[in-house]
Amino acid sequence: MRMPVWISKLALRFGAFALFALLLNALYTQFLFEGDLQRYSPVKSHIDSAFAEADIVYLGESSNTSFNPWTDTLTESIADFMQLHLDAQLSGGAQLKGAPGSRIRAVTHASYHPGLFRQMLNLRGERKPLIVVTVNLRTCGPSAEFSGNEASNQQEALFYSTRPALLTRAYLSLHHYDNRSAAEMERLKRQYWRTRELNQENCQAPFPTTRDWLDNLAASHYELDPKVRNMADAYVKEFAFLLDENSARIKDLKAIVEECEQAGLPLLFHLLPPNYAHAEALFGGPRDPGNLVQYIDRNREFLLEQFENWGVRCIDNSQLGRGVENQSHHYTDQWYPTEHYDAGIRQAIGQSLALALVEKGSDSLYMRPAARNRPNSNIPMPLADTLLNQWRSARGLGLSSLAPMRVLELKEVASASGLEFWNGHYWLVGDNAPYLFEFDTAWRFLARYPLHSKSEMPDSLYPGKSKPDWESLGIRDGQLWILGSGSKPDKRDHFLIWNQGAVQIKGSLTHVYQELFGEFEKRKITNNEGLVFGSGCVLLANRENNQITIMQEAQWDAVLAGKPLQRAQAIEVHLPSLQGQEASLSGLYIDEQERLWFTASVELREESTWDGSIAGSFLGFLEPQVWKQALPKTEDPKGLLHELEVSPTQVWLAQGQPWKMESIVVIGHRAFCVTDSDGGPSEMLEFLIP
Numbered sequence: 001m002r003m004p005v006w007i008s009k010l011a012l013r014f015g016a017f018a019l020f021a022l023l024l025n026a027l028y029t030q031f032l033f034e035g036d037l038q039r040y041s042p043v044k045s046h047i048d049s050a051f052a053e054a055d056i057v058y059l060g061e062s063s064n065t066s067f068n069p070w071t072d073t074l075t076e077s078i079a080d081f082m083q084l085h086l087d088a089q090l091s092g093g094a095q096l097k098g099a100p101g102s103r104i105r106a107v108t109h110a111s112y113h114p115g116l117f118r119q120m121l122n123l124r125g126e127r128k129p130l131i132v133v134t135v136n137l138r139t140c141g142p143s144a145e146f147s148g149n150e151a152s153n154q155q156e157a158l159f160y161s162t163r164p165a166l167l168t169r170a171y172l173s174l175h176h177y178d179n180r181s182a183a184e185m186e187r188l189k190r191q192y193w194r195t196r197e198l199n200q201e202n203c204q205a206p207f208p209t210t211r212d213w214l215d216n217l218a219a220s221h222y223e224l225d226p227k228v229r230n231m232a233d234a235y236v237k238e239f240a241f242l243l244d245e246n247s248a249r250i251k252d253l254k255a256i257v258e259e260c261e262q263a264g265l266p267l268l269f270h271l272l273p274p275n276y277a278h279a280e281a282l283f284g285g286p287r288d289p290g291n292l293v294q295y296i297d298r299n300r301e302f303l304l305e306q307f308e309n310w311g312v313r314c315i316d317n318s319q320l321g322r323g324v325e326n327q328s329h330h331y332t333d334q335w336y337p338t339e340h341y342d343a344g345i346r347q348a349i350g351q352s353l354a355l356a357l358v359e360k361g362s363d364s365l366y367m368r369p370a371a372r373n374r375p376n377s378n379i380p381m382p383l384a385d386t387l388l389n390q391w392r393s394a395r396g397l398g399l400s401s402l403a404p405m406r407v408l409e410l411k412e413v414a415s416a417s418g419l420e421f422w423n424g425h426y427w428l429v430g431d432n433a434p435y436l437f438e439f440d441t442a443w444r445f446l447a448r449y450p451l452h453s454k455s456e457m458p459d460s461l462y463p464g465k466s467k468p469d470w471e472s473l474g475i476r477d478g479q480l481w482i483l484g485s486g487s488k489p490d491k492r493d494h495f496l497i498w499n500q501g502a503v504q505i506k507g508s509l510t511h512v513y514q515e516l517f518g519e520f521e522k523r524k525i526t527n528n529e530g531l532v533f534g535s536g537c538v539l540l541a542n543r544e545n546n547q548i549t550i551m552q553e554a555q556w557d558a559v560l561a562g563k564p565l566q567r568a569q570a571i572e573v574h575l576p577s578l579q580g581q582e583a584s585l586s587g588l589y590i591d592e593q594e595r596l597w598f599t600a601s602v603e604l605r606e607e608s609t610w611d612g613s614i615a616g617s618f619l620g621f622l623e624p625q626v627w628k629q630a631l632p633k634t635e636d637p638k639g640l641l642h643e644l645e646v647s648p649t650q651v652w653l654a655q656g657q658p659w660k661m662e663s664i665v666v667i668g669h670r671a672f673c674v675t676d677s678d679g680g681p682s683e684m685l686e687f688l689i690p
Contacts, residue, residue, distance in 0.1 A: 025166035033165045040172065041159035043109050044123070051124045055101030056357075058082065059117045060134040062110040063272055068332045068342035076343065079106035081350025086357060094358035098266055098313075099130035102357075111149050113139045114252035119160040121259055130266045132353065133256060136339055137274050137299055137318065140249040141241045142196075142210075146189035148182030155179070193237075200242055203294050206690030208669055210240045216402070216688050228388065231335050232282050238337045239279065239292055243299045250306060257310045269307055270315040270353060271300065272339045277328035279337070281388050315356050317349050402619070403655040404685040412445045413437050414461055416674035416682035417529070418473035419587070419663035422480060426665070428674060429470040429482055430682070432462045436482070436498060443684055451482070451496060451503055468494050472531035472541075472587070473663070476553070479504070481533075485543075486513040486526040495560075507560065515565035516549055516640060517542070529662070530588035530598065537631060541585040541598065546573045548588070548596075549640070550630050566638055569630040572645045573622070576653070578602040578615040586617075587663035587673075594624040595649070599661040599673055617661035619671060619687065620651030650690070659685065 037044055050057045058064070058079040065077045076084070083104045090102060107120065117133055138144065147153075154177040158168055171177065180188075193214065198205035207213040213236050217229065243250060253269070260267040274296055283292035300318050307314040321327045321344075332340035341349075355361045410416060410428070417431040425446065426439040434457055435448040450457055451470070462468070469485040469492040479499040484492040486509060493513060497505040517526045530541025530548075538556040540549045551559075551568035559565055575583040583600035590596055602615040630644050654661060654673070661673045671687040 021166070025164045028169060029165045033169075036169060036172075037159060041156045043107065043156070044159045046105075047107050047120050047123050047160065050105035050107050051127060051129065054103055054105035054127075054129050056099050056104040056130045056132060058104055058106040058132045058134075059112075059120060060106060060108050061112045061136065061139070062108070063134065063136065063339040063341065064106055064108045066332055066338075066340035067346070068330070068340075071329065072342050074343040074347075076346065077106060077108070078346045078349050078353075079104055079108075081343075081347045082353045083350075085347075085351045085354035089354055089358045089361045092362060094361045096357060097359050098268070099357050100128065111144075111147065111153060113144055114249055114256060116153055116157050116160075118252055118256045118259065119157045121256070121263070121265075122160050122162065124263065124265070128263070128265050130268060130357075131256075131260060132268045132270065133253075134272060135253070135269050135303065135314070136272050137296060137303070138238045138337060138339065140243055140247065140299065140303070141238060142189050142192040143237050145248050146185040146192065148185050150185060151177075151179045151181065192241075196241065198240060198242070198295075201298070203242065203298055204291075205240065205295075206291075206669075207688060210236060212669070212688055213240060215405075227335060231278075234336050235279055235282055235292060239274070239295050241295065241299070243302045245306075250303075253303075253306070254310060257312050268313050268315065268353075268356065270349070271303065271318040272349070273318050273320040273322070273341075273345065274339065275328060275331045275337050276322045278331070278334075278388070281328070313356070315352055317352055320345055320348050320352075402652040402687050402689070405688050406684075406686040407656075408443050408684040408686075410437075410439075410443075410445075410674070410682045410684055412448065413674075413682040415676045417471045417586075417662045417676055418482065418531075419665050419672065419674045420473040420475055420480065421665045421667060421672075422475050426672070427473060427480060428682075429473055431469050431471055431485070431676065432467040433470075434462060436480070449498070449501060451498075468492055470496075471529045471662075474531035474533050474538075476533045481531065483528060483531050483540075484509065486517075486528050509560075511562050512556075512559050515559050516540070516568065529584075529586045532588040532590050532596075534590040534594070534596075535628065535631060539588055539590075539596070541588050543584045543586060546575055546582070546585050546600075547571065547642070548573060548585070548598075548627070548630075550627075550632065552632055555632070565640060567632045567634075567636050568640045569632050569636070569644065570640060570642045571627060571630045572642065573598070574645065574647045575600050576618060576651060578653075579604065581615065583618050586661065589664045589666055591621075591666040592668075594628075595621040595666075596624075596627040597621045597664050597666050597671065598648075599664045601660045601662075603660065614658045614660040616658045617654045617673075617675075618651050619654060619661065619664060619673060619689075620648040622646060623649045652687075654685065654687075659683070661685065 060078065064079055067075045086102050090096060096102060114133065114135065155172065158171055158177050161168060193210035196209060198207065198209055205213065207216060214233060217233050217236065257267065276293060276296070279292050279296060304314060304316060321330055330342050330345045332342065413428050413430050413433065415430040415432050416428050418429040420427045424441065426443065428437040434451050436451060437448050438446040440446055469487060470482050471485040472483045474481045479497050482496040482498060484494045486493050493508055493510040495507050495509050496503050513526050527543040528540050529543045532539045533553070537550050537552055542549065547570045549568055549570045555566055555568065573585065577583065579602065581602050581604060583602045585598055585600050587599040588596065597619065598621070599617060599619050601617040604613045604615055626646050626649060660676050662676045663674050665672045666689070669689055671689045673685045673687070675683045675685065677683070
């Protein structure tokens with residue numbers, strides 16, 4: 001049966017086209033391909049020669065060849081040191097294992113990651129060398145995954161293929177690769193920072209998301225050198241993330257394992273050491289509320305667990321030099337968390353890899369450079385070492401600052417002094433206002449409730465010095481307690497218990513203040529401005545001497561009833577100063593983590609009962625293990641004890657105008673503070689906190 005004419009014509013045309021394509025491919029390969037390789041993928045020739053010649057192929061990024069220009073005289077790469085150490089081991093009688101031979105060839109490319117190393121495997125030939133893959137914790141995060149350089153990297157990786165050269169050129173011309181723009185990558189990166197919850201598993205971040213953490217950094221430490229702030233910002237961006245099985249780099253690493261298994265290629269991963277020293281200097285260690293290191297450690301453990309599950313060997317070099325003196329000096333880049341090392345760490349990594357490839361190796365068999373060629377870690381690194389001291393100081397008392405995320409004017413409240421969150425609403429009192437004020441969770445005014453009978457109510461505010469000075473609110477047994485400051489005998493020695501829309505009880509604090517502070521008639525050391533109930537105790541904050549007095553609730557009830565004080569304890573809190581004057585406590589609150597939060601302000605005045613100009617305010621907290629040291633015990637001596645002096649775990653200056661913050665409530669990662677405007681409308685300040 002004869003073939004239809006149209007089919008023969010079509011076949012002829014396809015054949016002619018195929019022949020023409022083959023001819024074009026041959027011409028392109030012969031005359032133009034090499035130029036495109038040099039232009040778009042210069043590293044391909046190194047990959048080809050490595051797979052063709054090497055017994056061990058080291059796939060690395062810039063960490064392989066970086067060196068420290070301030071301290072290094074040796075410039076050998078990690079792979080070079082690995083070769084030197086391996087040769088020393090074999091010369092010393094050790095036997096090779098896990099590799100067909102000892103000849104090492106390195107493929108190094110800046111900003112590369114496992115996804116690109118996987119594509120390099122396309123160029124493997126008939127040889128079956130050991131594949132050593134560099135794993136960088138930082139490269140597994142969103143900053144690297146959504147890098148603006150990724151399109152360029154993927155363009156270069158087009159040439160890591162055995163497809164016809166002309167087809168690769170066509171893919172290049174048609175942008176047939178992941179060519180998302182830098183702007184698109186930036187959008188995806190910011191989306192990741194904004195939406196991924198950091199408080200998971202055993203990790204507790206100071207903020208819910210990376211975006212929140214970065215926003216806080218942008219608003220804090222404004223007085224520091226911008227280089228230090230940018231450095232802190234970079235460390236959060238690079239390390240504040242949590243790996244999981246759906247992470248892009250985990251999938252890439254697993255694909256490398258599967259491809260090597262299928263091809264019969266031996267495989268070895270090795271983890272690089274991140275700059276723990278700077279991460280800890282910037283954000284503290286495991287006990288620090290801003291602990292960033294927990295994420296580095298957790299991601300390291302996750303990777304090691306995955307490697308074990310996949311049955312692939314990994315040399316964990318991540319802890320090299322951790323905790324040693326001047327560890328950070330071994331890192332070339334002092335302002336960004338790259339894994340660029342001096343010869344000391346490069347040699348240590350090379351040695352560890354060499355030892356992993358031999359039987360009965362010895363760590364005493366290694367190249368010993370002359371003293372003049374060893375990196376000198378005592379040489380101060382430029383800029384970072386000196387300016388990091390600013391950061392360390394700023395994280396201490398008096399220098400750290402927080403800018404309020406939101407400032408609302410509370411037109412209905414004059415001189416706000418006490419704040420509580422109760423029954424789903426915010427409740428406020430003012431020191432010269434005869435009302436209790438109620439606001440909803442959006443800080444919309446709902447109502448005000450009189451604190452006196454009609455016959456006792458002033459027209460609006462209390463006149464002059466006759467105010468009862470309502471300074472603090474507390475919640476006990478489903479009721480609101482309102483306390484006067486006691487700064488004047490009799491007039492300011494009252495308390496109210498409020499519930500169900502009205503004052504239920506009114507009583508005197510005269511005996512309480514006399515028992516607690518003594519010298520009752522002088523009244524220069526009594527100015528109670530904070531109240532909180534917690535751990536079965538009552539805590540009062542005395543503004544005049546920055547003492548927090550703690551007593552059991554039963555003891556509180558007894559003293560209220562006129563009985564002698566049996567047992568109480570006082571903590572003296574050391575606070576920062578402004579314009580030469582120490583801040584004074586003004587509010588207390590215990591959050592869900594049992595941290596004791598406080599507000600404190602600096603009011604420049606000559607007498608405690610006078611209002612003066614405001615220099616500024618602070619907010620901060622004491623960890624539970626700090627303030628709970630003062631919980632009264634049955635074996636304590638009777639009376640009021642003044643034995644414990646503490647400094648806050650953390651304290652911040654409220655950034656912006658010199659606020660006079662009077663009270664605080666903490667809900668999750670938000671702190672709400674109210675200001676006393678001394679007669680004008682008060683304000684609510686909302687802060688993002690650890």
